[in-house]
Amino acid sequence: MPTSKIQGFLFDLHGVIADSWQYHLASWQAIAAELNIPWTTALAEVLPGMSRLGSLQTILASANRQGEFDAAQMQAITDHENDLYRQYVAAMTPANRLPGVTAFLDELVAAGYPMALASASTNAPAEIARLQLTDYFTHIVAAGSLKASKPAPDVYLAAAQLLHLAPTHCVALEDTVTGVQSAKTAGCLTVAINVDPLPGADAQLSSTQDLSLPAVLRALGQPDA
Known part of the structure; x- marks a missing residue:
């Protein structure tokens, strides 16, 4: 030792x-598009390191849409992002x-x-x-x-x-x-x-x-x- x-x-x-952050960002970019929220360089820079819920809250705040969804709806959106991300994980290799x-x-x-x-x-x-x-x-x-x-x-x-x-x-x-x-x-x-x-x-x-x-x-x- x-x-x-x-x-x-x-x-x-x-x-x-x-x-693999590129895959989380790609997943969140897709979520933003579904929510009709513009994807920005600022979001791409600030999201790495955040929790899934924190990422969603930050994306909503960027469009002044805080409070638009209740807890159950927020959970559904973050679960959807996780499903998208898992598709990328399944394709990961040692490369x-x-x-x-x-x-x-x-x-x-x-x-x-x-x-x-x-x-x-x-x-x-x-x-x-x-x-x-x-x-x-x-x-x-x-x-x-x-x-x-x-x-x-x-x-x-x-x-x-x-x-x-x-x-x-x-x-x-x-x-x-x-x-x-x-x-x-x-x-x-x-x-x-x-x-x-x-x-x-x-x-x-x-x-x-x-x-x-x-x-x-x-x-x-x-x-x-």
């Missing part, structure tokens, strides 16, 4: 392991892994670091299976058990618990503002993966292509494994 402060790694899924991710996962395994998937998506197990990463991620947070979505810390607290580690001894890898907020509130050391600065992260890499164990440890000011 590693002897440094860092004892485990917690991964977001969309935008960190796989390029959807982001560049550099596989080599990084292999480095972590070789170094003895345990890993958990900190995704609030109920589709996460199916996506990991389609990506053929099940052997890496034997610990996946049960999204249905979470009381609150990101930016609440619930998913990262649950992921650290799966590894029987304190969150302060875990590195979280995130690509969105809400994800960074979630991980930091949980107490994790947080590495942002994004071209644009994500406030609050302990370190930042511009792309998954930059991921390596030495690079992450250096960025966090930790000793080499």
